[in-house]
Amino acid sequence: MALAHEKTTDLPAIAMEPFDRRHFLDALLAVGFTSTAAAIAYPVARYLVPPASGEPATESAVAGRASALKPNSAAIFKFGSRPGIVVRTADGEVRAFSAVCTHLDCTVQFKSDTSQLWCACHNGTYDLAGNVVSGPPPRGLEKFAVNTRGEGDDAEIVVSRT
Amino acid sequence: MSVMEWVDERLDLTAVRHFVAEKGVPVHAQKVWYYLGGMTLFLFGVQIFTGILLLLYYRPSSAEAYESVQFIVTQVQFGWLIRNIHSWSANLLIGLAFAHFFSVFFLKSYRKPRELTWVTGALLLFLMLGFGFSGYLLPWNELSFFATKVGTGIAGAVPIVGHFTLRLLRGGDDVTGATLSRFYGLHVAILPALTTALVAAHLLFVQQQGMSVPISVEQRLEPGERLPQMKFFPNYILRDVLAWYVVIAVLAALAAFYPWELGTKADPFAVVPPGIRPEWYFLATFHTLKMIPSHILGFEGERIGVVGFGLVAAFLVFVPFLDRRALRGQRSPAFTAIAVLGLVYFITFTIVGHFAK
Numbered sequence: 001m002a003l004a005h006e007k008t009t010d011l012p013a014i015a016m017e018p019f020d021r022r023h024f025l026d027a028l029l030a031v032g033f034t035s036t037a038a039a040i041a042y043p044v045a046r047y048l049v050p051p052a053s054g055e056p057a058t059e060s061a062v063a064g065r066a067s068a069l070k071p072n073s074a075a076i077f078k079f080g081s082r083p084g085i086v087v088r089t090a091d092g093e094v095r096a097f098s099a100v101c102t103h104l105d106c107t108v109q110f111k112s113d114t115s116q117l118w119c120a121c122h123n124g125t126y127d128l129a130g131n132v133v134s135g136p137p138p139r140g141l142e143k144f145a146v147n148t149r150g151e152g153d154d155a156e157i158v159v160s161r162t
Numbered sequence: 163m164s165v166m167e168w169v170d171e172r173l174d175l176t177a178v179r180h181f182v183a184e185k186g187v188p189v190h191a192q193k194v195w196y197y198l199g200g201m202t203l204f205l206f207g208v209q210i211f212t213g214i215l216l217l218l219y220y221r222p223s224s225a226e227a228y229e230s231v232q233f234i235v236t237q238v239q240f241g242w243l244i245r246n247i248h249s250w251s252a253n254l255l256i257g258l259a260f261a262h263f264f265s266v267f268f269l270k271s272y273r274k275p276r277e278l279t280w281v282t283g284a285l286l287l288f289l290m291l292g293f294g295f296s297g298y299l300l301p302w303n304e305l306s307f308f309a310t311k312v313g314t315g316i317a318g319a320v321p322i323v324g325h326f327t328l329r330l331l332r333g334g335d336d337v338t339g340a341t342l343s344r345f346y347g348l349h350v351a352i353l354p355a356l357t358t359a360l361v362a363a364h365l366l367f368v369q370q371q372g373m374s375v376p377i378s379v380e381q382r383l384e385p386g387e388r389l390p391q392m393k394f395f396p397n398y399i400l401r402d403v404l405a406w407y408v409v410i411a412v413l414a415a416l417a418a419f420y421p422w423e424l425g426t427k428a429d430p431f432a433v434v435p436p437g438i439r440p441e442w443y444f445l446a447t448f449h450t451l452k453m454i455p456s457h458i459l460g461f462e463g464e465r466i467g468v469v470g471f472g473l474v475a476a477f478l479v480f481v482p483f484l485d486r487r488a489l490r491g492q493r494s495p496a497f498t499a500i501a502v503l504g505l506v507y508f509i510t511f512t513i514v515g516h517f518a519k
Contacts, residue, residue: 036410043240047215051237 060160063096063146067153074110074117079159083107084144086157089128090115096159097130098142108141117141181369186391187398188372190379197405198262199368204406205255206361208369208413212248213350220300222346224339227302228427235424246417254413256443259290260508267481267501270488271360271374277482279367282360284479289357294441296349301341307428308438310345312339313502316451319464320472338430377493440517445506447471449515 058080069075074087076099085099087110097117099107106121116133117126124135131140144159169175187196217506221230234241262330263283266272272280299310314337318328333340375389383389392398450471454463477484487494 036407043243045213046239047241047244048218049239051239 021140033056058161060158063157063159065153066094066155066157069094069157072112072115076107076109077159084159085110085117086146086159087117087128094146094148095128095130096144096146096156096157097126098144100141101137102132102139102141103135103137182395185369185394186372187394188375188389189392190375190389192269192376192379193373195265196373197402198258200402201405201409202255202258202262203361203365204409205258205413206357208251209248209255211355212244212251215244216248217350222300224302224428226344227300227342228424231301231424235421241292242421245415246420246422247413249422250416250420251403251413252297253441254409254416256290256294257286259466260443264288264501264505265505269374269376270485270494272482273374273377273488273491274482275487276367276371279364279371280482282364282367283508284481286357286360286364289353289360289473291351291443293349293357294443296353297343298441299337299345300349301424302428303425304428304432304435305402305425305438307337307430308434310341310441312438312448313444314341316464316468319462319468320326321465321469324465326438336430350400367388377488377491378518380491381493439515442512444484446511446517449511449518452515452518 007151028139041111046107061077061079061084063077063084063086064075069086069088071088071092072090074085077084077086079098084096085101085108086094086096088094097108101108101119101121101124103122103124106119108126109118110116110122111118111125114125115128117128117130118124119135119137122136124137125133126137126141127133130143131139132138147158147160148155149158150156166175171406187193216234219229219230219234219241230246235245236242266280266283295310295313298306300306314331315330317331318324320327329335331341331344332338333344379389451464451467454467456463458466480487481497485494485497488497
């Protein structure tokens, strides 16, 4: 009978081996520490993500007085929080583009000698239709619609997203 | 090969391994006080962590400071949590630092050879008060604006260097955006640098010398008898961690259920609202200065008060060198009495100051 008794105590002991007190407590601690770390990491990760900007997307902006813009020249204006560029071509036509280079977000400028838009960062050039002529920009500049408001010398150039 | 072995092969961690294996904490009836320093240090870690997070959105200018804190607590996800934890943790930290300070005072743990540990600790306590004072202004709200006017005005009462100190603190004659810039620099650069150096020294001394045993426990030991020791790793550190968990729980509950108010934006031309008072840890000092008569023996009362507090601060730093009996390992009831009086004064005046009109 003694033998049978020993057998019944032996069997569960073998089955329980990985669940002894030490392993159990280690597992408990590990779960506890991991949960704490997760409970801290989650709000911190969310905190690091900047909230969506409350600024509404700009649809149109005034780019200055039409009379101030001489032929074959350009001016930078604020289109919301980003720069835009308004160009008067040699034959007097007014065109407007986003001044943000499509390559790495530098601000482009007008080159009066070549009548091109040029980005000083990586030597990208665009023609006066906003298309890429040379350099690294992957696509043309965003083109805006141009209208004038008012009469004579006080007429303003109004630029809007098409 | 484990990471430890890899590092060991290159840097020889024998000394560290010995330290870890041998470090022990004496076991006796008063060992509960040993937890306070660790808890304070833990909260300091919380302050660094949440402080860095707040820096991502905070803007230190009189035009934008208030709005940026408002943005943090209303727009940024969990921004309210980070800001509330930072505010509450600051207060708990100062409370625990005071508790740590008084417990060490009562146990006379400052006696030889731990004088320098005490001196660095006392200086750290003052630095924590500096953190509290400078951080209070940063949200640029009405309450903190006027409290800073009063606080820096008190610094102006210091004899001889008062006016200079006032201008140095304010960055001009008045509390303006220039003051905010200074307090910001103080709060996020100068004070953290000083604190890091002092905390490093403080901890190094504690590790070097081990824990102090109270005189009463020491006297009860038979000659040659040693107190039982608890291993620091892992036995004691796990208890430390447990204490930190309690701190986290309290902090999280306070931050969630008692959000820290932002108040209204500071307006230098507004009438001072009633009930301008500093944070609770300055209330005892503040109320004492209010109670001193305007003139004592022909001297300005405020000036005497400020000099008095300066002397008290100096006394506290030099306690280990003044308590000759504790230095010889004898009980020193006079200093116990001073500590009791100090504690009673601090608590009473804080409460009275809180309810005073």
